[in-house]
Amino acid sequence: MCNDLLKQLGVCIERGKADAQSPHPADLKGQPGAAELTAKxxxxGVAPGEILQKAMIPAMKRLGDRFSQGLVFIPDLIIAAKAMKAAMQHLKPYFEAGEVQKKGTFVLGTVKGDLHDIGKNLVGMVLEGNGYRVIDLGVNVSSDRFLQTVEEHPDCRVGLSALLTTTMLYMDEIVKTVKSHFPQVPIFIGGAPVTPEFNQQIGANGYFPDPQQLVNFLETK
Structure with a gap:
């Protein structure tokens, strides 16, 4: 029975069925969603870690892989994020109590001068769905703010986002500021105008065109 529920939960997250009241997808209308299945x-007696590892993470990986292949699109990721958050509300107390161990901490932010956050939010959603703790600093984030957060979490990884060619140049300052104090902290960059060449130029640790490629890279480390 529990295995069937885990499979159903994975389907609900992958397809964006947050709860029983969610109208989408139409063929699951009126059925339990991610929230109810997680509570059940x-x-x-299923352990929170087992729910995460056997249902939520595989669902997010399937969705991320399909996104990388161009089989699903940003709206699909957004509704999946809502379903995942609905499930996570039930798991959150166990994470806070330390009963479920996270894979690591990821500090995310859109760089100073840039107010775009869709890409950053998608990255955060996929990271959380794959078992990482995400500290989202929001948009228009300065190098000092990144540095302060890394000082508080020196074992973290950092992700920088920018949508504009003008604001992506600020990534260089952030990388230099953080690396001058914490050279061991990996910094990853992303956004529409960002390229592998720019990543190498500023000394960041990696550029990934979509969230799942970042997760796949982290899983090899």
């Missing part, structure tokens, strides 16, 4: 699994 916990009530049945």
């Amino acid at each position: 699994l916990l009530s049945a």
Whole structure:
């Protein structure tokens, strides 16, 4: 029974079925969603870590792989994020109590001068769905703010986002500022105008055109 519930939860997250009231997708209308299934699994005694590892992470990986292949699109990721968050609300107390270990901490932010956050939010959603703790600094984030956050979490990884060619240049300052104090901290960059050549030029640790490629890289380290 629990295995069936885990499979159903994975389907709900992948297809964006947050709860029983969610009208999407149409063929699942009126059926339990991610929220109800997660609560039911916990009530049945399934460990929070097992729910994460056997249902949520595989679902996010499937969705991320399909996004990389151009088979699903940003709206699909957005509704999946809502379903994942609905499930995570039930798991959150266990994470906060330390009963479920995260894979690591990721500090995300859109760089100073840039107010775009869709890409950053998608990256955060995929990272959380794959078991990482995400500290989202929001938009228009200065190098000092990144540095302060890294000082508080020196074992973290950092992700920088920019949508404009003018603001992506500020990534260089952030990389230099953080690396001058914490050279061991990996810094990854992304955004529409960013290229592998620019990544190499500023000394960042990696550029990935979509969130799943970043997750796949982290899983090899």
